[in-house]
Amino acid sequence: MMCAPQQRGYYSSDEKDVIRQYFDFALLQKLHQKTGSKLSYFGLPSETIQDLKTWKPILGYIAAVERNLQKYKKMEQALITQFPEIRCTVHLGEIDRVILDNRGTPVDIGGQKYATPVSDHFVPGIPLQAWAFDVINLDYYGPFLPPEIPEMPTRPHDRANALRKLFDTERQDAFGRWVLLITVGTDLGNADIKLLKSYLNSAKCDASKETCEIIDNFLNGSTNRVEKVARLVHGAAALMIATAASNANLRVTPRGTVLYHGAGGHLMTHLAYEFEPALETISALVPRTLVLRAPMLKLRNPLAAPWFELSPTQLSDLNTEEIRNYLEFLEPDYLDVICKDS
Amino acid sequence: MQKQRNKVQKVAVEPWEIGAELLDVLSRGLYTDAKDAIREYVQNGIDALASTIIVNVNGPAVMIRDDGTGMNKDSLRRARRFGISDKIAKHTVGYRGIGLYSAFGMCERLVIATRQAGMSELLQLEFDFGKMRDILEQDRDSEKRAEISLTGLLYEYTGFSQEEYDGDLQDHFTLVRLEGVIQAYRAQLTDASSLNTYLLNTIPTAFPKRGYGEIVNQLIQQHTGINPVDLVLRVGNEPEIKIDQPIAEDVGTPEYHILKDAQGTPLAFIWYCLSTEGERVASKTGMDEASGISGFLLRLKGFTLGDRTRLKPLWPPTGGRTLYHHYTGEVHILDNAEVYPNAARDDLEPSIAKQFLLRYLEDYFKILNGRADLARDIVKTQRRMKGIKSTLDELVNRHTNDNQDPFELYRASKNFLDVLQFTERDLLRLTRSRGRRKAVQPNEEQLTKINNLKSEIAEASQQISLIIKNTSRRTSTTSVSSRAASQAARQPSTPQATLLSEALKYIQAMQQESSNTSLTNVIESLSEAVKLQMVARAVAILDDLKASGISLNDGAEASRKKLRMLLGWSPVAPVSLEQALDEAGISLATSREQVLIRAIDRGLLSGLGGRGERYEAAIRSIIEGIVEEDTLH
Numbered sequence: 001m002m003c004a005p006q007q008r009g010y011y012s013s014d015e016k017d018v019i020r021q022y023f024d025f026a027l028l029q030k031l032h033q034k035t036g037s038k039l040s041y042f043g044l045p046s047e048t049i050q051d052l053k054t055w056k057p058i059l060g061y062i063a064a065v066e067r068n069l070q071k072y073k074k075m076e077q078a079l080i081t082q083f084p085e086i087r088c089t090v091h092l093g094e095i096d097r098v099i100l101d102n103r104g105t106p107v108d109i110g111g112q113k114y115a116t117p118v119s120d121h122f123v124p125g126i127p128l129q130a131w132a133f134d135v136i137n138l139d140y141y142g143p144f145l146p147p148e149i150p151e152m153p154t155r156p157h158d159r160a161n162a163l164r165k166l167f168d169t170e171r172q173d174a175f176g177r178w179v180l181l182i183t184v185g186t187d188l189g190n191a192d193i194k195l196l197k198s199y200l201n202s203a204k205c206d207a208s209k210e211t212c213e214i215i216d217n218f219l220n221g222s223t224n225r226v227e228k229v230a231r232l233v234h235g236a237a238a239l240m241i242a243t244a245a246s247n248a249n250l251r252v253t254p255r256g257t258v259l260y261h262g263a264g265g266h267l268m269t270h271l272a273y274e275f276e277p278a279l280e281t282i283s284a285l286v287p288r289t290l291v292l293r294a295p296m297l298k299l300r301n302p303l304a305a306p307w308f309e310l311s312p313t314q315l316s317d318l319n320t321e322e323i324r325n326y327l328e329f330l331e332p333d334y335l336d337v338i339c340k341d342s
Numbered sequence: 343m344q345k346q347r348n349k350v351q352k353v354a355v356e357p358w359e360i361g362a363e364l365l366d367v368l369s370r371g372l373y374t375d376a377k378d379a380i381r382e383y384v385q386n387g388i389d390a391l392a393s394t395i396i397v398n399v400n401g402p403a404v405m406i407r408d409d410g411t412g413m414n415k416d417s418l419r420r421a422r423r424f425g426i427s428d429k430i431a432k433h434t435v436g437y438r439g440i441g442l443y444s445a446f447g448m449c450e451r452l453v454i455a456t457r458q459a460g461m462s463e464l465l466q467l468e469f470d471f472g473k474m475r476d477i478l479e480q481d482r483d484s485e486k487r488a489e490i491s492l493t494g495l496l497y498e499y500t501g502f503s504q505e506e507y508d509g510d511l512q513d514h515f516t517l518v519r520l521e522g523v524i525q526a527y528r529a530q531l532t533d534a535s536s537l538n539t540y541l542l543n544t545i546p547t548a549f550p551k552r553g554y555g556e557i558v559n560q561l562i563q564q565h566t567g568i569n570p571v572d573l574v575l576r577v578g579n580e581p582e583i584k585i586d587q588p589i590a591e592d593v594g595t596p597e598y599h600i601l602k603d604a605q606g607t608p609l610a611f612i613w614y615c616l617s618t619e620g621e622r623v624a625s626k627t628g629m630d631e632a633s634g635i636s637g638f639l640l641r642l643k644g645f646t647l648g649d650r651t652r653l654k655p656l657w658p659p660t661g662g663r664t665l666y667h668h669y670t671g672e673v674h675i676l677d678n679a680e681v682y683p684n685a686a687r688d689d690l691e692p693s694i695a696k697q698f699l700l701r702y703l704e705d706y707f708k709i710l711n712g713r714a715d716l717a718r719d720i721v722k723t724q725r726r727m728k729g730i731k732s733t734l735d736e737l738v739n740r741h742t743n744d745n746q747d748p749f750e751l752y753r754a755s756k757n758f759l760d761v762l763q764f765t766e767r768d769l770l771r772l773t774r775s776r777g778r779r780k781a782v783q784p785n786e787e788q789l790t791k792i793n794n795l796k797s798e799i800a801e802a803s804q805q806i807s808l809i810i811k812n813t814s815r816r817t818s819t820t821s822v823s824s825r826a827a828s829q830a831a832r833q834p835s836t837p838q839a840t841l842l843s844e845a846l847k848y849i850q851a852m853q854q855e856s857s858n859t860s861l862t863n864v865i866e867s868l869s870e871a872v873k874l875q876m877v878a879r880a881v882a883i884l885d886d887l888k889a890s891g892i893s894l895n896d897g898a899e900a901s902r903k904k905l906r907m908l909l910g911w912s913p914v915a916p917v918s919l920e921q922a923l924d925e926a927g928i929s930l931a932t933s934r935e936q937v938l939i940r941a942i943d944r945g946l947l948s949g950l951g952g953r954g955e956r957y958e959a960a961i962r963s964i965i966e967g968i969v970e971e972d973t974l975h
């Protein structure tokens with residue numbers, strides 16, 4: 001039977017540890033085997049850096065983002081003390097703004113403001129002046145589409161723009177496969193649900209009939225509130241990713257969606273996608289307004305991703321060896337086997 | 343009246359009596375370059391037995407992280423002391439207790455985070471250097487000085503803290519973080535290349551495991567007990583640099599020497615590699631003398647004192663130049679030498695021990711200089727041998743080719759033999775004393791090279807002697823036909839020798855005929871000339887004999903003339919056209935023909951003024967003409 005991991009920070013839970021250790025780590029190990037080199041990481045590891053501690057053996061470069069100054073300093077110190085062999089940089093600011101601006105907010109270091117660019121980093125084997133991360137971990141924690149709050153620096157359109165820019169830059173600079181991990185809060189309020197519905201509905205006006213059916217399925221698929229919200233989150237994330245990936249001419253392979261209980265019992269959704277440059281050039285030839293219709297397969301894939309609900313009850317029933325065997329031998333569709341198809 | 347002597351009283355020194363200006367004066371006075379401060383913190387890591395040290399420069403933040411033993415609360419508390427250290431000078435490099443304050447004038451804040459293995463917390467010590475400087479500057483500018491004490495300043499602007507550590511319980515490290523590095527000092531750290539060179543030349547980093555690196559690492563560890571650290575440099579977004587000691591490619595195997603004093607006490611361990619090219623080590627890399635790889639570094643406890651030019655003045659000059667840069671190596675001062683580094687870490691503190699050490703070193707450098715000189719000569723000889731080998735191959739090829747002109751081949755071979763003899767003589771002189779140069783004690787490698795060269799020369803001499811012997815047979819008066827082979831074997835090997843022998847024979851005959859005792863001395867001198875093949879000497883003897891009134895018989899007179907003519911000729915030129923024809927296998931059928939040929943010969947001799955080369959060319963042309971005519975008919 002699976003044992004709960006020993007070290008857990010404030011943001012972690014038993015389920016999150018399972019996802020981190022057995023699902024994501026397995027996915028990253030596969031990527032590590034494929035690329036043959038250590039992986040470069042960009043994302044939100046949170047101050048406890050649990051993700052990084054788990055994936056440490058296969059990481060070669062870390063670019064972390066943290067919006068809180070105190071946590072930023074703590075993270076910077078933790079990285080250099082606990083990950084001496086890995087080159088790390090920490091950027092202060094909201095993740096979307098950091099992606100869009102290619103740098104964080106300048107930090108006051110002994111009276112001097114300083115910020116280093118994200119893309120202008122060195123990753124072994126990859127040329128300088130590049131944005132070519134192998135693992136992008138967007139652990140948003142909150143809702144996928146941030147609400148419009150005047151004092152908040154991030155807007156919903158920033159997230160979409162940030163994802164688009166992220167995909168564009170990865171498309172330009174990364175030569176091989178890369179993995180995107182997204183974690184979003186799923187126990188949302190009515191305003192958040194409305195925002196998600198609005199986003200999905202707005203996408204229908206530019207989509208094909210078939211795509212519209214899939215979107216409708218996300219919008220009206222369930223009467224259970226929890227499942228309904230989860231479907232909306234899954235649908236919005238998949239749609240946004242599919243659109244951005246399509247624009248960037250990237251081939252998307254969904255690696256599973258997991259619904260789980262995070263810290264404090266909050267319901268969370270964890271999505272994993274693998275990308276590689278698409279060989280077909282159709283999206284490059286077709287005007288952007290038509291992109292949704294043209295690479296239909298690309299769009300359908302993320303939308304139709306399997307999902308898996310991980311609860312404490314199921315957690316106790318899972319057999320570690322069993323999961324490992326599946327992950328080992330049933331790649332690339334290993335998650336399909338242990339996940340319930342939506 | 344007896345004077346009452348004043349009694350000297352001891353008065354307690356209060357903390358306020360030691361001013362805070364001391365901190366500013368010492369730290370800013372001693373550390374003018376930000377790189378010096380980095381070195382101090384790296385040095386602390388090495389003293390704490392670190393195996394890996396990371397230097398991370400990121401804008402105004404500089405972090406130095408070592409995986410040494412770390413500090414507990416007590417040792418961190420003691421680390422704040424100024425001018426006091428627990429470190430023992432014999433065992434560690436830093437012992438003055440001021441290194442921690444080396445960044446005093448360079449940054450706004452200094453934070454030291456540390457933990458020992460097994461501790462549950464992370465300890466921190468913070469220094470607000472910026473505030474401290476401000477206070478001191480304000481005080482300097484004020485009308486009335488505030489008498490700021492050192493203890494007061496440190497108490498006010500330093501602070502200890504601790505927090506729970508959420509990493510691995512067994513982690514142990516010390517992290518020194520400089521925050522707000524002042525712009526002027528930042529500029530000294532942002533050039534990764536110069537920082538790399540600086541650290542490379544000051545910190546005892548390991549050699550990479552290639553070339554002589556692995557052997558030198560072992561030698562250093564064995565003789566000094568120093569374990570070099572892995573030093574990693576990360577500057578901004580530039581590629582990470584693993585600071586390895588550079589390896590020269592153009593040097594031989596490493597050697598070492600333990601420098602001892604008159605009593606046999608070891609003072610220093612010296613390792614060195616000598617250039618295999620007989621020139622400055624890594625001369626093609628374009629590095630300057632100080633930062634380059636050639637020359638010697640002076641090290642104490644593994645740390646470098648000064649740069650590679652520091653020991654150059656001790657090296658003896660050779661012909662106005664120095665061979666110092668023909669070596670790459672290091673001088674590690676051992677504990678017995680009882681010398682200490684100065685605070686700037688660019689030399690030793692002045693002392694008698696230092697003078698003795700440098701004197702012994704100077705003496706040993708003389709030996710090394712001799713070897714470098716020898717190595718240069720060996721390289722020159724090796725290069726000469728390359729040319730010799732190719733010439734030998736060419737001569738061997740010509741020798742195997744029957745169409746080759748035997749006269750020319752003989753001459754070329756003879757000249758080549760002279761070259762070989764010169765080379766051999768030079769080689770023998772290499773290790774002997776020359777002028778002011780003392781005899782050199784070659785090392786094993788050099789001895790092997792010299793012996794190899796000797797063998798090569800001996801082999802070449804053997805081959806060329808064989809060629810000369812064979813060629814001289816072809817150029818002798820008799821043809822190389824089988825009929826004359828046995829006769830040729832008995833004859834002297836060269837035409838000169840033949841003529842000389844003939845002359846001697848005729849003079850001996852004259853003595854027998856006339857029983858003239860005065861000829862005895864002549865024969866003796868002539869015999870010596872014949873033995874040494876001294877044509878000019880023989881001609882002089884015969885001329886003197888003739889001038890003394892003794893008439894030479896026909897044979898002797900003919901020999902004298904031939905020898906005289908030979909003097910102006912090429913040593914391989916045939917004695918006459920008649921003989922040359924005979925050698926070419928052209929026989930003269932009638933006496934009329936013989937008369938004709940002799941007349942032509944005389945005409946040639948008078949016409950060409952007895953010059954050998956032209957004469958030789960003329961008769962060769964005649965012989966070729968005859969052969970050609972024969973072929974046509």
